[in-house]
Amino acid sequence: MQLMATELVDWSRAQFALTALYHFLFVPLTLGLSFIVAIMESIYVKTRDERWKTITRFWMTLFAINFAIGVATGLIMEFEFGTNWSNYSWFVGDIFGAPLAIEGILAFFMESTFFAVMFFGWNKVSKGFHLLSTWLVAVGSNLSAFWILVANGWMQYPVGMSFNPDTVRHEMVSFLDVALSPVAVAKFLHTIGSGYVIGALFVVGISAWMLLRGRDLIEAKRSMAVGASFGLVVSLFLALSGDESAYQVAQHQPVKLAAMEGFYKGKSGAEIVAVGILNPDKQLGDTAHAMEFELSMPYALSLLGYHDADAFVPGLEDLVYGNEAQGIEGAASKIEKGKEAVSALEAFKAAKKSGDAAAMEEARARLEPVMGYFGYGFLESPEAIVPPVAITFYSFHVMVALGFYFIVLFALLLWRLPQIERYQTLLKAALFSIPLGYIAAEAGWIVAEVGRQPWAIQDLMPVGIAATQIDAGNVMVSFWLFAVLFTVLLIAEIKIMLRQIALGIYGGH
Amino acid sequence: MNITTNTELIIMNTFMNITSMYIEGFASMRLGRRLWLIIAIKLALMFGVMKLFFFPDYLHQNFADEEARSLHLLETLTQGNNHATDGH
Structure with a gap:
């Protein structure tokens, strides 16, 4: 029975991870390419140069292919909330529903309306209105992303709500606290930044292919100029927003930060591992070194996490076992408080069943001060708060390394732009960097989501409790159906995209 | 009553215009049919x-x-x- 239950949670988790990761193959290109197309069209409207119009329409067609194939793939996650994660869905109440509803309304009215004008209104509306529509599609897509990330940010740092034991749901107390939570805002900026970089890599990569083939040289070079300029600006922005994200993680999810760095024993003036290999045999509390090999940057982790080179950064062992000298509460103490919260909820249930209003109030009063630890009540041991360290560590380092590579790539492309066709190696690097943007973005999601395990909602609900007790076989079947469906969609997108690119800038839209 | 009817007409017209823009637009795209098929x-x-x-x-x-x-x-x-x- 226990094995079966674990299997169910693992399949439910795998299914959600699969759909989220596949969905995020389509989304970032929409986010990034929409702004690049808007910039290109702005140049066309400003210069009245018909060549810019042709360039804009070419990239807009590729944007349409990605949009058409990716649209609605995110709905599958909403299906999963109702079926596989019903405990979670009920527990979060309207806090999760409100941002998603706003996103749905925005996506439908704003994007779908202006999307039609953007693609099909070239000769039906004025240039100005068309340009406005293109910008509104870009802004609308990004606003949609904002509300999704507000929902995700709340799971990482739940604020602006209170728990009602009577309905067993969280109720929103402050919409602004939820929408403008520093974690949500940092997450939004970093995520859309990764989408912009993917968009820019896509444009410079395809442009590089054209230049290598000697096709549509002027248009490819102009596209390269826009893509590389946009890419350089947004990749620098991505580094800054990454810094803010890390700061927020240090403040609100210190276990995740420690896992990102494979950091076991806390210290002041902590270093960052620039390049390293984890010791796979390292266990919490043993004396083995955490790294088999490392190149570190002194003080950088303290600076990154706390904006202070001498700040103490807690390691996994400090967070699991506590560190009195640094005022860090261990997980064992939190588990005790969590069990008290669950016990108070149980007392509330008994009082409710017997209709004893006074006992219900008493239980509510017991619950309130420890509700923030509620999820810990379901953990068996302090060590359970530690996420899979290796996946989190390597994903984080891959993401960061690629982020810096992109800055260098865009800078080199801009530097060599006047004679870019002579730099074949650089052009090939640009072409083969297209998938690297996706790898970096997916690695970022793995850091965010694997790094916050075991929590579905930070400190309030572990993943094992969030899942619905349904037949694991059904989840397994639907997992494979999704895997097939998404893979077919991805292959279709790549094939249609490649065919359209092969037609060239003047190949028709 | 008239205001409501006019508003309804405007909404209907806008909806019809948007719908026809989608249908004509996708139909005129070379790869429109394939994209519609995939979406469907x-x-x-x-x-x-x-x-x-x-x-x-x-x-x-x-x-x-x-x-x-x-x-x-x-x-x-x-x-x-x-x-x-x-x-x-």
Whole structure:
């Protein structure tokens, strides 16, 4: 029975991870390419140069292919909330529903309306209105992303709500606290930044292919100029927003930060591992070194996490076992408080069943001060708060390394732009960097989501409790159906995209 | 009454214009038909197969009203009727 239950949670988790990761193959290109197309069209409207119009329409067609194939793939996650994660869905109440509803309304009215004008209104509306529509599609897509990330940010740092034991749901107390939570805002900026970089890599990569083939040289070079300029600006922005994200993680999810760095024993003036290999045999509390090999940057982790080179950064062992000298509460103490919260909820249930209003109030009063630890009540041991360290560590380092590579790539492309066709190696690097943007973005999601395990909602609900007790076989079947469906969609997108690119800038839209 | 009718007309016209812009636009694209086909197959699979056979709303399907659903969750959270052993 226990094995079966674990299997169910693992399949439910795998299914959600699969759909989220596949969905995020389509989304970032929409986010990034929409702004690049808007910039290109702005140049066309400003210069009245018909060549810019042709360039804009070419990239807009590729944007349409990605949009058409990716649209609605995110709905599958909403299906999963109702079926596989019903405990979670009920527990979060309207806090999760409100941002998603706003996103749905925005996506439908704003994007779908202006999307039609953007693609099909070239000769039906004025240039100005068309340009406005293109910008509104870009802004609308990004606003949609904002509300999704507000929902995700709340799971990482739940604020602006209170728990009602009577309905067993969280109720929103402050919409602004939820929408403008520093974690949500940092997450939004970093995520859309990764989408912009993917968009820019896509444009410079395809442009590089054209230049290598000697096709549509002027248009490819102009596209390269826009893509590389946009890419350089947004990749620098991505580094800054990454810094803010890390700061927020240090403040609100210190276990995740420690896992990102494979950091076991806390210290002041902590270093960052620039390049390293984890010791796979390292266990919490043993004396083995955490790294088999490392190149570190002194003080950088303290600076990154706390904006202070001498700040103490807690390691996994400090967070699991506590560190009195640094005022860090261990997980064992939190588990005790969590069990008290669950016990108070149980007392509330008994009082409710017997209709004893006074006992219900008493239980509510017991619950309130420890509700923030509620999820810990379901953990068996302090060590359970530690996420899979290796996946989190390597994903984080891959993401960061690629982020810096992109800055260098865009800078080199801009530097060599006047004679870019002579730099074949650089052009090939640009072409083969297209998938690297996706790898970096997916690695970022793995850091965010694997790094916050075991929590579905930070400190309030572990993943094992969030899942619905349904037949694991059904989840397994639907997992494979999704895997097939998404893979077919991805292959279709790549094939249609490649065919359209092969037609060239003047190949028709 | 007239204002309502006019507003309705404007909304209807806008809706029709947007719809026709989509239909004409996609039809005139060289790859429009293929994209429409992909969208249609995808939505049919998602709503006609996935949602229907694999993704019922568990709480709505198994519990009659809000009270029953909240009681179910209360039971789940307080009776150890869970599958979290190590939290993961």
